[in-house]
Amino acid sequence: MMISVTFTASQNGIIRHKNTIPWENFNELRCDEFTRASCSRLLVLGRHSFEALKIKLECDLLVLSTTKTTSEGSIHFAASLAEAMEIGRAGGYQEMVISGGRQLLIEAMLLADVIYKSTILVEPMGNVYAPTIPTNFQLIWVRNYKGNPSHSYQTYTLDPYTKSKLSSTGLLKL
Structure with missing residues (x-):
């Protein structure tokens, strides 16, 4: 099984401020790339990230939580990665x-x-920063979108030769 990571950060690296997303960019969340990267595969979210979502995702969803273990409709829970x-x-x-x-x-x-x-081109205040992408990953695809605020998508892989396996939306073809 291939393991992918997807996240959104501001251009100054912020991902959260006091358990909220410190910007609003519904276009970025509703875009085709986010949907394809998440909802055609098993999506795993941390509990706080799940609770901060402002849109309903219709996909196979697994939430990591040490307090909940019983499924709720299409949402399932796991205690660990x-x-x-x-x-x-x-x-x-x-x-x-x-x-x-x-x-x-x-x-x-x-x-x-x-x-x-996904990088949102804003610089909000925040108290949680995105982790640094490990240096063994290589940037192989970028697409920029103008908007309010503008945003950019990037795809990084361990193997630079996987670029030939990318779809036009920057996702690896399964």
Whole structure:
């Protein structure tokens, strides 16, 4: 199973401010790239990131939580990333997409094959910074979007030769 990480940060590296997303860019969340990167695969979110979402995701969703263990409709829970990976493998998923919070991103980047990053071109105040993308990852795809605020998508992989496997939206073809 391929492991992907996806996250959004401001251009000054902020991902949260007091458990909220410190900007509003609904176009970035509703865009085709975010939907394809997340909802055609098993999406794993930390509990705070799940609670901060301002849109409803219709996909296979696994939330990491040490306090909840019972499924609620289409939302399932796992106590750890290791348990989430077991669930993904048992479910036959080709790819698991893991998104924040910060600690989950750090842990997931150590296991990841690909990183999908969205950068919002604002510089808000915040108290949680995105982790640094490991130096063994290479930037292989970028697309910029004008808007209010503008944003950019980037795809990083461990293997530069995977560029030939990219779709026109920067996602690896499964």
